[in-house]
Amino acid sequence: MNKKMSLLTGAALGVFLAAGATAQADAKTKAKPHHAPAESLAAKQAQEIELLKAQVESLSERLLAIDQQQAQVKAQADQAQAAAQAAQAETAAQIKTIPATVKTQVAAALPKPKPSWADSTQVSGRMYFNLSNIEQKSNGAKVAPSGTGFDIKRFYVGIDHKFNDTFSGNITTDMNYVSNDGETQVYIKKAYLQAKLSDAAIIRVGSADLPWVPFAEDVYGYRFIENTVADRTKFGTSADWGVHASGKLMDGKLGYAVAMINGNGYKNPSRAKSVDFEGRVNLNIDKAVFAVGGYTGKLGKEVTGGVATPHTATRVNALAAWVDKKYRVGVEYFSAKDWNNVTTAAEDKADGYSVFGSYSFTPEISAFGRWDRVKPSKTLKASEKDNYFNLGLNWEPTKIVDLALVYKRDKVDNGLLSTSNGTIGGSNSGTYDEVGLFGQFRW
Numbered sequence: 001m002n003k004k005m006s007l008l009t010g011a012a013l014g015v016f017l018a019a020g021a022t023a024q025a026d027a028k029t030k031a032k033p034h035h036a037p038a039e040s041l042a043a044k045q046a047q048e049i050e051l052l053k054a055q056v057e058s059l060s061e062r063l064l065a066i067d068q069q070q071a072q073v074k075a076q077a078d079q080a081q082a083a084a085q086a087a088q089a090e091t092a093a094q095i096k097t098i099p100a101t102v103k104t105q106v107a108a109a110l111p112k113p114k115p116s117w118a119d120s121t122q123v124s125g126r127m128y129f130n131l132s133n134i135e136q137k138s139n140g141a142k143v144a145p146s147g148t149g150f151d152i153k154r155f156y157v158g159i160d161h162k163f164n165d166t167f168s169g170n171i172t173t174d175m176n177y178v179s180n181d182g183e184t185q186v187y188i189k190k191a192y193l194q195a196k197l198s199d200a201a202i203i204r205v206g207s208a209d210l211p212w213v214p215f216a217e218d219v220y221g222y223r224f225i226e227n228t229v230a231d232r233t234k235f236g237t238s239a240d241w242g243v244h245a246s247g248k249l250m251d252g253k254l255g256y257a258v259a260m261i262n263g264n265g266y267k268n269p270s271r272a273k274s275v276d277f278e279g280r281v282n283l284n285i286d287k288a289v290f291a292v293g294g295y296t297g298k299l300g301k302e303v304t305g306g307v308a309t310p311h312t313a314t315r316v317n318a319l320a321a322w323v324d325k326k327y328r329v330g331v332e333y334f335s336a337k338d339w340n341n342v343t344t345a346a347e348d349k350a351d352g353y354s355v356f357g358s359y360s361f362t363p364e365i366s367a368f369g370r371w372d373r374v375k376p377s378k379t380l381k382a383s384e385k386d387n388y389f390n391l392g393l394n395w396e397p398t399k400i401v402d403l404a405l406v407y408k409r410d411k412v413d414n415g416l417l418s419t420s421n422g423t424i425g426g427s428n429s430g431t432y433d434e435v436g437l438f439g440q441f442r443w
Contacts (some may be wrong), residue, residue, distance in 0.1 A: 154175075199244070
């Protein structure tokens with residue numbers, strides 16, 4: 001704008017000078033050059049200059065007004081263009097939502113499908129297997145099942161169905177094929193109706209997990225290698241038929257489980273004159289686990305028309321462990337009375353303990369080991385004893401698969417002992433050595 005005014009001013013001055021020069025030239029040619037005074041001529045020129053300045057200022061004001069009007073028009077045009085772009089973007093966004101809106105409205109208008117039974121049903125499975133070589137001896141002589149073979153120790157298939165937030169049901173089959181007996185066996189391990197009243201009160205009716213053995217298995221962590229100490233030596237089992245209650249309190253730090261059961265195990269749901277009881281209380285403090293449990297009853301042997309049952313089988317259990325992502329270490333103990341003498345006149349006692357541990361070098365690779373010592377008949381056969389250990393290296397390629405190289409050895413002195421690996425021992429002693437690949441997979 002200043003540049004335009006300067007140009008206009010210069011042009012006006014140029015016009016003025018040219019006019020003055022013309023006037024002087026005309027004055028020279030007029031007939032009366034000497035009669036017009038100099039002051040009069042200067043005053044006339046000054047008036048003309050002022051007139052020209054006024055004209056220049058008026059013209060400058062008009063140009064300034066034109067520039068302001070053009071700037072206002074431009075601003076309005078820019079504002080209108082921005083509004084148009086925003087409206088265009090909003091329209092494009094609304095167009096993109098049309099398919100989803102139409103889909104939602106169509107779905108709302110259509111009748112809703114009825115809930116399917118399968119929507120609330122889950123199928124799970126787990127298999128324990130091994131490819132190994134066994135060398136078993138009794139009094140120094142090799143006996144069956146010595147040799148190499150493939151075993152399926154356990155194959156569980158479970159079906160869980162949820163009726164509502166309170167009631168659900170489960171049925172789990174148990175199949176095994178082991179070289180000890182050379183035949184395939186199939187059982188119903190669990191079949192129960194559950195009512196979950198709260199985290200502190202879960203009731204199950206039917207065949208379900210017992211309070212102690214499954215709990216100890218979870219703490220031990222290597223059930224696919226071997227049963228825990230009481231289960232391995234047949235001083236306990238993992239499931240039975242009856243009424244079961246369990247729960248957690250104090251934000252999960254305190255847990256409990258109790259069961260009123262037949263007493264003969266899940267493989268034999270027979271009737272008896274009385275029921276047995278098993279219970280457990282556990283306390284979890286940080287990574288530390290402490291638990292105590294007990295059992296009392298006739299083990300399902302007190303039946304109508306059966307033999308006399310002068311004794312009651314009892315068992316006390318205890319466990320302490322530290323379980324971390326990197327390592328776990330623990331000890332389990334049991335003491336039993338008349339467990340194998342419910343129907344005999346003689347009384348007997350037994351006890352045993354197990355020390356176990358593992359260390360994870362990486363999330364996939366860990367080393368583990370365990371040692372059990374059991375005295376199965378402290379009163380009647382005080383010299384009989386069982387020493388067992390295992391050690392191995394485990395690889396977990398995924399969360400659902402474990403593969404382990406394992407060595408196991410069991411030695412029974414001065415008697416025969418029924419174990420999860422068969423009957424081991426002899427009049428002097430017997431040994432059981434097994435080495436091979438053990439594994440599990442689950443879904």
